[in-house]
Amino acid sequence: MIRKFAGLRIRCFTVMFGLLLFGGFFTQSPIRAQQSTAAATVTIDNFSFAPATLTVSPGTTVAWTNRDDIPHTVVSTDDPKAFKSKVLDTDEKFSFTFTKPGTFSYFCSVHPKMTGTVIVR
Amino acid sequence: MSIKKKNEIIHDHNSDGIDRRGFLGCMAWAGTGALCVMNGGVLKSFSLCGSSKLDPKVAAGEFSFVQISDSHMGFNKPANADVAATLQAAVDKINALPVAPEFILHTGDITHLSKPEQFDTVSQILTGAKPKDVFYVPGEHDVLNDDGQQFLERYGKATRGAGWHSFDKSGVHFIALVNVLNLKAGGLGTLGQQQLDWLAADVKHLKHSTPVVVFAHIPLWSVYPQWGWGTDDSAQALALLKKFGSVTVLNGHIHQTMQKVEGNVTFHTACSTAFPQPAPGAADSPGPMKVPADKLRSVLGITDVNFVQGRHALAIVDSTLA
Numbered sequence: 313m314i315r316k317f318a319g320l321r322i323r324c325f326t327v328m329f330g331l332l333l334f335g336g337f338f339t340q341s342p343i344r345a346q347q348s349t350a351a352a353t354v355t356i357d358n359f360s361f362a363p364a365t366l367t368v369s370p371g372t373t374v375a376w377t378n379r380d381d382i383p384h385t386v387v388s389t390d391d392p393k394a395f396k397s398k399v400l401d402t403d404e405k406f407s408f409t410f411t412k413p414g415t416f417s418y419f420c421s422v423h424p425k426m427t428g429t430v431i432v433r
Numbered sequence: 434m435s436i437k438k439k440n441e442i443i444h445d446h447n448s449d450g451i452d453r454r455g456f457l458g459c460m461a462w463a464g465t466g467a468l469c470v471m472n473g474g475v476l477k478s479f480s481l482c483g484s485s486k487l488d489p490k491v492a493a494g495e496f497s498f499v500q501i502s503d504s505h506m507g508f509n510k511p512a513n514a515d516v517a518a519t520l521q522a523a524v525d526k527i528n529a530l531p532v533a534p535e536f537i538l539h540t541g542d543i544t545h546l547s548k549p550e551q552f553d554t555v556s557q558i559l560t561g562a563k564p565k566d567v568f569y570v571p572g573e574h575d576v577l578n579d580d581g582q583q584f585l586e587r588y589g590k591a592t593r594g595a596g597w598h599s600f601d602k603s604g605v606h607f608i609a610l611v612n613v614l615n616l617k618a619g620g621l622g623t624l625g626q627q628q629l630d631w632l633a634a635d636v637k638h639l640k641h642s643t644p645v646v647v648f649a650h651i652p653l654w655s656v657y658p659q660w661g662w663g664t665d666d667s668a669q670a671l672a673l674l675k676k677f678g679s680v681t682v683l684n685g686h687i688h689q690t691m692q693k694v695e696g697n698v699t700f701h702t703a704c705s706t707a708f709p710q711p712a713p714g715a716a717d718s719p720g721p722m723k724v725p726a727d728k729l730r731s732v733l734g735i736t737d738v739n740f741v742q743g744r745h746a747l748a749i750v751d752s753t754l755a
Contacts, residue, residue, distance in 0.1 A: 358717045359718035360718070381720055382721065383545070399578055418618075421616055422573045422577065422616075423573075423661055424616040424618055424621070
């Protein structure tokens with residue numbers, strides 16, 4: 313595909329063009345993913361996060377909804393904290409947009425046995 | 434133990450021959466509170482629900498106090514749509530006691546969402562109780578969003594750190610501990626080194642014969658860690674209390690009565706005045722347990738603790754409201 317543009321006299325240009333295409337291949341995929349899965353949800357029910365581990369693409373906004381009769385929170389375990397919700401009463405939501413790749417662990421600071429992870433890649 | 438009344442079951446633990454242990458009595462059902470009576474070294478507890486029938490001489494002891502817990506003011510889900518009314522019912526029970534307790538201990542989750550008006554409502558209702566002194570420790574629901582600043586402003590004037598403090602009443606040393614702050618992911622309740630250091634200094638100069646009552650929100654013993662019903666560093670606190678002949682630990686958090694005796698320590702959890710929670714592992718989660726509306730108050734009950742003069746054994750009383 314690249315070679316049809318390649319000529320001996322313009323090899324330098326070809327290499328540069330190839331790099332552009334090559335780079336484009338890698339940046340294109342996440343952008344498409346962002347457009348198609350820009351939102352994801354986690355449900356809090358029965359004192360647990362579901363799904364407990366969620367994998368999303370950079371740029372995805374994750375929304376947690378509390379379906380319990382008891383208030384919960386969504387708090388990053390990182391230091392400093394990547395995100396921290398106010399207390400969520402029944403049916404209240406918290407959203408956070410994950411812009412950078414990485415593994416983000418979190419828990420309910422009211423009921424610390426409740427833990428979850430968001431993997432961004 | 435010879436006192437046996439309707440709605441009370443008395444277990445006598447004479448066989449161990451240990452005289453250091455206090456007595457703990459408690460209702461089998463969710464409770465409106467606990468009446469604790471100290472008398473001559475035996476700690477005894479009674480159900481508040483049947484307490485108006487108690488022999489005043491027995492109820493009087495040397496002095497008595499009441500524990501209430503988990504009023505969750507602001508909770509309005511099906512398990513109890515009117516938690517103000519059931520807190521008021523608890524106050525009515527306290528006021529109906531043959532001998533007015535000297536004070537009230539509230540072992541936390543005063544409010545459901547830490548809202549100012551929820552704290553105000555509880556204070557207002559408790560103003561109607563005959564005992565005028567109320568000692569609070571925070572539950573995790575009282576320190577939402579502000580790391581307990583509001584709790585400290587309201588109740589923490591004579592306290593240290595996050596609200597821990599101690600006081601003496603009629604020769605009994607009371608210790609209020611806070612184990613609902615700085616909780617770590619995957620962990621249980623936490624006291625923290627600063628509070629443990631304070632505790633060590635607080636009890637250092639007390640005589641071994643001093644009866645000690647510790648109260649905190651989350652149980653200081655491992656009730657059911659899977660549901661977070663325990664405190665990570667409670668063993669360090671209890672180690673500091675080993676020298677005492679009689680230690681009584683009063684907790685809330687699990688919305689049901691439970692008790693355990695370990696060496697010199699009697700552990701007890703009180704019922705909620707708001708709603709019951711399932712027995713450990715009996716449900717998918719520790720969420721509020723719904724019972725038929727006409728059964729709600731019947732799953733409320735109490736526990737009393739009493740030192741009975743001349744007795745040398747632990748007695749436990751379970752009382753139901755049925």
